Amino acid sequence: MIKKISVLLLLSLGISTSAFAASPTAETVQASLDSIWVMIAAFLVFFMHAGFAMVETGFTRAKNALNILMKNFLTVSIAAVLYFLIGFGLMFGSSAGGFVGMDGFFLSGREDIGFFLFQSVFAATCATIISGAVAERMKLKSYLILTIVMTGLIYPIVGHWVWGGGWISELGFVDFAGSTVVHLTGAVGALITVLFLGARIGKYSKGKANAIPGHNIPLGALGVFILWFGWFGFNGGSSLAADPELVPHVITTTLFSASAAILSSALYTLARFKRVDPSLTLNGALGGLVGITAGCANVSLTGSLIIGLIAGIILVEAVTILDSKFNIDDPVGAIAVHGICGIWGTAAVGLFDIQNGLFYGGGASLLAVQIIGVGAVILWTSITVGGFLFIVTRVSGIRVSREEELSGLDFTEHGSNAYELKDTVLESNSNPSPFGSELVDRLNSIGAGNINKMDQRNTV
Template identity: 50%
Template structure:
């Protein structure tokens, strides 16, 4: 019982840290966008957290962990609506149903992960998507698509039952790429912000509060202690400590290398590249933080930092408008981190690499198809983009009737 208590307390601390990450996402997103859309972004982030938890309680948790039986295809299962207290044969509450933490702690920890996928999309579509369609997308994507996709690995589905099981420790693919693929689809269907491209060339649209964005990244880095540390699913001292070390080293390496590569490429010390490099390193190590040595983690982070700079440039060349760099950070570095499992660490090998590819393709398929159907149908029916006037004057005034900074509003047009 004492060990159960220790493990459970650690998991609850990690749950709180992952919850705290939502503040980091909000700070980062509003910091890298313009003042006139701040209320809109904060509203979306609060909606994602609240509706995400409710949906995960009602259907998501039991879609993600349906209890696949032997012989099932391992693609779709559902254990029923709502949450039920797990009971022992004697009819008493089974406190250690998962040999390390309670049922309730498991639900809450996993529920905090669920909302992250839509938060990633929020940043990519910032400043020009109608809030109503975004809310509808969030309900469907977080309520149904994320848990069904998650069941393929974490719920014991077909990717877990491959001869060499697909591996994703804390969600480089299951969380970050799931959000990243949807972000790509949404950005393509929305189109760029007014003024982003002039004569085919990308134009900088500076964020209004870079100090706030920096605070957001530091909060996210702190939250990753819970994101990856909690994914050990116990307070095992050796494995938890290693996981936190590899997580931090990859983040540090990603930031330094992104800043270096950006400086060599653009001849300026770009703080936003530095920040996204840190996040890219964190996303990259997330798939295998428990499997890597410190040296492996530094290499994975360094590659992620390089990828960030190149991927952001590629997104611009493709004339996709991603105000916060979500596609480069969460999708591209998520793919890299997932493939790195087959290259570095305890699971390195050809068979594992192939399994990682199968996992990446599987998640790309469900995320691209589902997000396209959801957003395309709304585009052709209710519309997904605000009017030109609303975009120029700001979503805060038109969709919320509020101003984030009423005492010193800047005239932004």
Template identity: 50%
Template sequence: MGINAAELAAGINTVWVLLCAALVFFMEAGFAFLEAGFIRAKNSMNIVMKVFTDCTVGMLSYWALGFAVMYGLDRAGLFGGSGFFLNGSFAHLHLGIPLYAYWLFQAAFAVAMASIVSGAVAERMKFAPYLVFTALAAGLIYPLAGHWVWGGGWLGKLGMLDFAGSAVVHAVGGWSALAAVLVLGAREGKYNRDGSVNVLPAHNMHLAFLGTFILWFGWFGFNPGSSLSGLDLNIARIALTTNLAAATGGTMGMLCTKLKYGKVDPSMAMNGALAGLVAITAGCAYVSPPAAVITGAVAGVLVVLAVGFFDRIHADDPVGAIAVHGVNGTWGALAVGLFAEKGGLFYGGGWHLLGVQALGVLSVSLLAFAATGGIFYVLKKTVGIRVSAHEELEGLDINEHGIPAYAGLVAGPLGEIDVEEFSDSYVPEVLPRAAGR
């Protein structure tokens, strides 16, 4: 039986989207390794379990509710109202690939948004309330933002450009993380009574670097895959701009910390590269390679400044998720308004696109911040969201899951292995906090 050109094209595009969906899903391994490496050993199993939960509970929630809210028939430009449990017709999407392939790709994005928050709440949040949040994040918060921009909603109709999700995925995840952190509170021993900041050291930077490399690798599915076509020759340009922004962001993270502290900070090198990836995600298909370098360079500087800022306001984020995703997701959306070759301010397009981009990223960020803050506040007042101070100091691995990440090794008050090395070092000051967290 012969195959015509249209069938061949559909087959190639389907394979392309499925391959990219697998790459985006593999980014969850990157989130798990990065976040586990950045925190203390006594909590590393717990954070991997939270990321795993994003892939299980979050995936099911997106299947039952989220995809319909995001891509169902539009209701007043605000949400989709059909296709729950993937039932019914999605003909209005005019897909050139099977619906199931498109769903898998989008579901991988949904769980990535939830995983951004998991790192910010690490080391002190109860596991059960996190299950509730990840279900609502993948089933409601992310899909609402996605509908506004990609699903036929009001921002898409205004002309907002967000090719692969600097705003829809990353700004939404980052500002959700800020709301969660503010309601949850800081880790025990992170801040002193005089407001000074203590470093609670990462337990395995090699693991964090592995996570960074996996995320970088997965971004070649995240951005080029959003073309939904393996026949679109622009995927080469998308891959190039993505890679250049990551490389420049990582370079600037190293240079900034060398200039600021006299030494190159490995954590800022990693977060600089990730910030560059986040920032270019909106404009990867619309900007030139030099503009991608500028976008990544600004992101690498912003992440260094933002990490320090959030520490100064006592928004305790163990992995820098707010700075990487919230700040640079916002910057990436705005950068499109500046550098897009069609409509960008610096390319003769005037202020219109930049204004739409600013309105769009502000709107989805406020949605994410308010919704997450409300969810965390209700959970705090009902079931509680924090482990006790004793459980936190002992570690969430044992108290939440009954098993340590590193069997047979002893952890001290910092959660570090071989604590004898730290016998003369700082022991965290446990400050009293209100009950009910």
């Protein structure tokens, strides 16, 4: 008995010693907090895809809603898998001449799976920008092939240049969360694809742009709110740490820029078109978010307000010029939001960076570097996407037929419709009423009585 008690005491001492040795330190607690914050941010960025889906669906016609939803779901799935297989290695692997990463494929030799997860949802964000711009007329299989190229090759190489220790970062280029890396890359890919596709049927006639209204602007507005909410993780999570000073600053500049852009786009449309345009104002919010993404950690709160105010005006003019002057048919304004405002946001760092910006006495060197980086990304994306689409269009078309476009991609691509609308009130009497026959008869009698009264008034 004594021996058994002695053994139990020794075991308890061993357990106590092990538990004491595993006591958390300040470093392990900080590491846990950093990891938790990055995971929360990754969740927010992933949720942004719901926002993209709602914006694209609401700003386009009902007959294409299912097609847009399928593209968004498939984009996220393709990007996650492909980024694991090849994209992450190309982006963050050991650099070959500052151009491309050479290892880390399948996460081989990498233990920072949290960092990988955060970056993988970014890759999907870049690809889905194209979805809205090409809506209502591009074949689903062609779009998916382009998504594979974007997430597997084009975007990771741009990311390596800027965030993976590549040649642009060595110049001193600043893009904290991706105005150029994510948004401009996606927008240039969208622009080149739209140029290959052409406009939707009926969009332009006799040199005039015709409006093709979206079928559900409230749904689009919900999408903008979701994107705005997710953007706090998009920008704030790019700190890659739960920094008590940096993260609140980044989130506040993000809020300020979007708010200022909404105000400026609303007031500018009122002055220019004599009314506050809802769709342009909603896109103004996104333009302000894209505009602050590059410099959200590097500009002051006042600077973020100025960047947002200018972004809102730029957005309105960009959408108008691309549509009416260049006849570039972008149903959701993605090229203007992510491209033009992405360029502005990246260049604005060279002006408003509190350390090296032109307006803070830092000279024009940072601004020059920012412009070089923008030009390089535009050139790379244009050549690669253009070359890919040129080859694909020589083999088969990327656009649906006229009949398929007119009938809607929901039916032709998926054999179904997003909405089933039935008028139960006017159904024949052979169908049972969910309200009961007495209520239906009463409503009919009230309607008949109102009609008789109207006839009597007209007679008098």
